[in-house]
Amino acid sequence: MRHSARYLVLIYLSFVTFVLISIGIPVQAAQKHLADDLEVVASQPWKIAYIIKSGEQNNPYWELVKRGAIQAEREFQVQVDIMSPHKERYDVALQVGLIGQLKEQGYDGAIIVPIDSNVLVAPVERLVDSGIPVIIHDTPLHSSKVLTQLSFDNHNAGYSVAGWVVDQLEGKGQVLILEGLQESQNAVERRNGFLAGLAQSEIDVLDMRSAGWLRTAATAQVQEWLKFYPDVDAILAANDAMALGAAEALDLAGQTAGNILVTGVDGSEEALKAIKDQALHASVDQSPLQQARKAVQLMVRHLEQGDTYPSYSVWQQSPLITSDNVGQFLE
Numbered sequence: 001m002r003h004s005a006r007y008l009v010l011i012y013l014s015f016v017t018f019v020l021i022s023i024g025i026p027v028q029a030a031q032k033h034l035a036d037d038l039e040v041v042a043s044q045p046w047k048i049a050y051i052i053k054s055g056e057q058n059n060p061y062w063e064l065v066k067r068g069a070i071q072a073e074r075e076f077q078v079q080v081d082i083m084s085p086h087k088e089r090y091d092v093a094l095q096v097g098l099i100g101q102l103k104e105q106g107y108d109g110a111i112i113v114p115i116d117s118n119v120l121v122a123p124v125e126r127l128v129d130s131g132i133p134v135i136i137h138d139t140p141l142h143s144s145k146v147l148t149q150l151s152f153d154n155h156n157a158g159y160s161v162a163g164w165v166v167d168q169l170e171g172k173g174q175v176l177i178l179e180g181l182q183e184s185q186n187a188v189e190r191r192n193g194f195l196a197g198l199a200q201s202e203i204d205v206l207d208m209r210s211a212g213w214l215r216t217a218a219t220a221q222v223q224e225w226l227k228f229y230p231d232v233d234a235i236l237a238a239n240d241a242m243a244l245g246a247a248e249a250l251d252l253a254g255q256t257a258g259n260i261l262v263t264g265v266d267g268s269e270e271a272l273k274a275i276k277d278q279a280l281h282a283s284v285d286q287s288p289l290q291q292a293r294k295a296v297q298l299m300v301r302h303l304e305q306g307d308t309y310p311s312y313s314v315w316q317q318s319p320l321i322t323s324d325n326v327g328q329f330l331e
Helices: 005-023 029-034 060-076 091-099 121-129 154-168 185-198 215-228 242-254 269-276 288-307 324-331
Strands: 046-050 079-083 109-112 133-136 148-152 174-179 202-208 234-238 262-265 312-315
Touching: 029 288, 029 312, 046 091, 046 288, 060 079, 060 242, 060 269, 060 288, 091 121, 109 288, 121 133, 133 288, 148 154, 148 202, 148 288, 154 185, 154 215, 154 234, 174 185, 174 215, 174 242, 185 202, 202 215, 202 312, 215 242, 242 262, 269 324, 288 312
Parallel strands: 046 079, 046 109, 109 133, 133 148, 148 312, 174 202, 174 234, 234 262
Antiparallel strands: none
16 A cells, blocks of 8 residues: 555545635634633533543543543533543444433533544434534534534644654655544544645655554554564654554564654653653644643533634644653653
């Protein structure tokens, strides 16, 4: 499955052009509702469900999301119940079941991180139709019925990481890409960002495979790749968990740190420490704690004041993290 990044990006461009036209929102102008000076404290203890993805236990990204939700519960004086399917793998059916129970459980609002951008449309829209407002967080959902969809710029994250790899490799080399769940729109956007960034070079993409956001699956996939691709210059992973899994596979294969660049997306604490130790080489700060806190605040403002929002709420702060600046993120 060897293709140049320029070839692969042609597929990407037609998709992105369609999306940008259909959204029709000037991104910078549409984000004023995220300003901190608009925040309010609840006048009553609204009951808010926060349904996250599951996956590997103690995933550092989702631990930060939980911390952000708990912080918001305390600051804004509401009840936030964090729920997940409690499985080692991302289980769509169990997440659908959790959503289906919210009405009878008396929730005033719900914040949902969909595992699947398509399958979750019907249960979420049924919940909205029953009178419970919904905010989508992290992974886009193909629905126009929700209050807003809050996520950071996944395409830009992939693009910036790929651009850094291009610079490090001086525009030439061979790379592999670890994708997230192919049913998740954020995985699609990060992959397309990778391809767009690599297209500015003569770098070849040897292969692209999904490891489903999972560290162990990424380790297994990279071990398999190393049997077939002896000359690899970089591995671009769509999240930090997969990047850490890739680094583990390289270590098990006896690869010297730095021979193959490994990059992730999230800016998790473990990834930051790995960048400092040169086991990983770059990531993007996704600010999961701050995003979760803001998602709860948007729901509080809607419940308190009836505030409405643009269809898409794009988190603008997503700096690239490398060994040059990792110290400031570890402080």
